[in-house]
Amino acid sequence: MSETIISLKNIDVSFVQKQRTINAVQDVSLDVNAGDVYGIVGYSGAGKSTLVRTINLLQEPTKGSVVVDGKTFFNKGEGSTKRIGKGQLRQERRKIGMIFQHFNLLNERTVAENVAFALEHSPLKEKERDAKVKELLALVELSDRAEQYPSQLSGGQKQRVAIARALANDPKILISDEATSALDPKTTNQILELLKKLNQEYGLTILLITHEMEAVKAIANKVAVMQDGQIIERGSLLDIFANPKETLTQEFIETTTNLNQTIKVISEQPFVQQLLPNEIFARLDYTGKSTNKALIASIYREYQVQANILYGNIEVLQGNEVGSLLVVLSGPAGNLQDAIADLVQQGVGVEILKGAKAL
Numbered sequence: 116m117s118e119t120i121i122s123l124k125n126i127d128v129s130f131v132q133k134q135r136t137i138n139a140v141q142d143v144s145l146d147v148n149a150g151d152v153y154g155i156v157g158y159s160g161a162g163k164s165t166l167v168r169t170i171n172l173l174q175e176p177t178k179g180s181v182v183v184d185g186k187t188f189f190n191k192g193e194g195s196t197k198r199i200g201k202g203q204l205r206q207e208r209r210k211i212g213m214i215f216q217h218f219n220l221l222n223e224r225t226v227a228e229n230v231a232f233a234l235e236h237s238p239l240k241e242k243e244r245d246a247k248v249k250e251l252l253a254l255v256e257l258s259d260r261a262e263q264y265p266s267q268l269s270g271g272q273k274q275r276v277a278i279a280r281a282l283a284n285d286p287k288i289l290i291s292d293e294a295t296s297a298l299d300p301k302t303t304n305q306i307l308e309l310l311k312k313l314n315q316e317y318g319l320t321i322l323l324i325t326h327e328m329e330a331v332k333a334i335a336n337k338v339a340v341m342q343d344g345q346i347i348e349r350g351s352l353l354d355i356f357a358n359p360k361e362t363l364t365q366e367f368i369e370t371t372t373n374l375n376q377t378i379k380v381i382s383e384q385p386f387v388q389q390l391l392p393n394e395i396f397a398r399l400d401y402t403g404k405s406t407n408k409a410l411i412a413s414i415y416r417e418y419q420v421q422a423n424i425l426y427g428n429i430e431v432l433q434g435n436e437v438g439s440l441l442v443v444l445s446g447p448a449g450n451l452q453d454a455i456a457d458l459v460q461q462g463v464g465v466e467i468l469k470g471a472k473a474l
């Protein structure tokens with residue numbers, strides 16, 4: 116079992132304004148293990164940024180406790196409040212790097228100076244700092260851009276400078292707040308690949324705050340879905356993708372699969388519109404051991420139920436297959452029902468989309 120590196124307990128954050136109080140985060144608890152890439156997804160305004168800003172106390176919670184790497188940063192319950200001292204917080208914050216959507220680089224400084232800026236309070240000597248900056252720029256593959264200014268770089272390059280800067284103090288944790296949201300899909304993938312490498316090769320724990328489920332799918336091992344200041348669903352990437360319970364989670368997954376849209380298009384085809392009495396149009400969802408070939412073969416062998424595959428999609432999430440098939444199943448009366456019961460028994464999700472009368 117890996118150790119918990121971030122532990123948020125019962126966090127509330129309220130913003131009191133003249134006319135009203137905004138409860139941006141409401142009773143959120145979250146444990147992140149060392150080595151996790153933890154995706155936090157939600158639409159704009161869900162409270163994602165506010166929540167993660169409590170981790171380094173850029174945002175002080177209204178209530179709750181924040182423990183990072185075994186140190187209590189903040190704890191406020193009924194009556195009493197404990198806060199880590201300012202000096203110690205400054206020290207501890209070095210363990211937590213942050214990157215943002217708009218890079219937040221200093222435009223009047225070169226790439227190398229931007230990275231060196233993060234080392235201003237470091238105990239390193241000048242030569243060691245220079246070496247560190249070189250090493251970081253090599254890591255993000257920008258050695259040849261050291262003397263250029265941010266305005267001379269592409270968005271992806273700017274984000275890589277920001278990553279180098281965030282890593283300057285050898286943090287254990289990197290908070291990525293919508294870091295790929297302003298980038299095109301290809302550049303997004305390059306940045307995600309870099310984050311994955313930092314996680315796998317250097318053991319960096321990453322919090323990936325995003326509204327893009329595709330990014331979560333690419334590199335996260337855990338996911339939390341936020342809505343209206345609360346985490347409404349959480350789990351391993353595989354659990355969430357294979358078995359999303361909340362409508363919002365399903366919506367986010369749909370953005371990566373387009374399956375509902377595909378179902379709509381296929382439903383309009385004549386052979387689905389005009390199903391025969393012994394046919395059903397169904398969606399099969401499976402994970403792990405079952406493969407579509409084995410499923411289809413077994414229902415034919417056991418029940419003489421034929422499957423006409425209209426669409427298939429298989430993804431490999433953290434080494435596990437997650438597949439969906441859209442099929443027209445046809446077979447002798449009674450057998451269809453048995454075949455479906457057998458599939459369900461094998462852990463396959465079966466949704467009858469049309470032709471339930473055949474059962």
Ligand SMILES: Nc1ncnc2c1ncn2[C@@H]1O[C@H](COP(=O)(O)OP(=O)(O)OP(=O)(O)O)[C@@H](O)[C@H]1O
Pocket residue numbers: 130137138139157158159160161162163164165166293
């Ligand atoms: N400093 C603040 N003062 C008042 N309200 C705030 C403040 N910061 C955030 N909010 C409000 O808190 C709610 C949550 O905002 P937050 O930025 O955490 O959401 P988010 O999920 O990160 O969305 P986005 O991706 O758009 O930033 C919003 O209603 C926002 O307007």
